[in-house]
Amino acid sequence: MELPVEWSWLIALGAASLAGLFYLRMNRQAEEERAAPDPGNAILEFGRAFPEEAIRAIHATEDGGAFFVRLHDERVGLMLSRGAHYACYRFEAGQIRLDHAPDAQTLAIIFTQFDKLNGLYHFSTSEAAGDVSLWLLGSFRT
Known part of the structure; x- marks a missing residue:
C-alpha cells in the first residue's frame, strides 16, 4: 500500500518540525546551564590563583558574574567572571566597607x-x- 503524495509531504513536514523543536529545546537548556552560576568552576579557578588557600564557603551573585569566597583564615576572596576570563582577589576581612x-x-x-x-x-x-x-566585615566567627 502506497501513501498518497500529500501524506508523504505531511509526514516529512511533521518530522522536520519535531526535529526543529527538539533542537530548540536542547539549545535553550544549554543556554540556561551556561547562564547558571557554577561554584565548582569558581572553586577551581580560585584554587589556581591561590593554591595555598582553603575555601570554607562560597556564594555567587544572582547573575553569576561574581563569586564571594570565605577562606579558612577569616579572609575573603572574590572571583569575577568575564566570559572565559577570570580575575581572583583576596582581601583581609574588615578592609572592605559596606x-x-x-x-x-x-x-x-x-x-x-x-x-x-x-x-x-x-x-x-x-x-x-x-x-x-x-x-x-570580619564579624563571622565559628
Missing part, C-alpha cells in the same frame, strides 16, 4: 584597595547577602 543598599538581597560594597570593584552585588537570597556581608 554602603547603603536598595534591598536585602543587594550589597553596596566599597573595596578600599580596588576602586574598580566597587558597586552593587545582587544575590539570589537575602541569606546569601547576609553571609557575605558578615564575611566582608
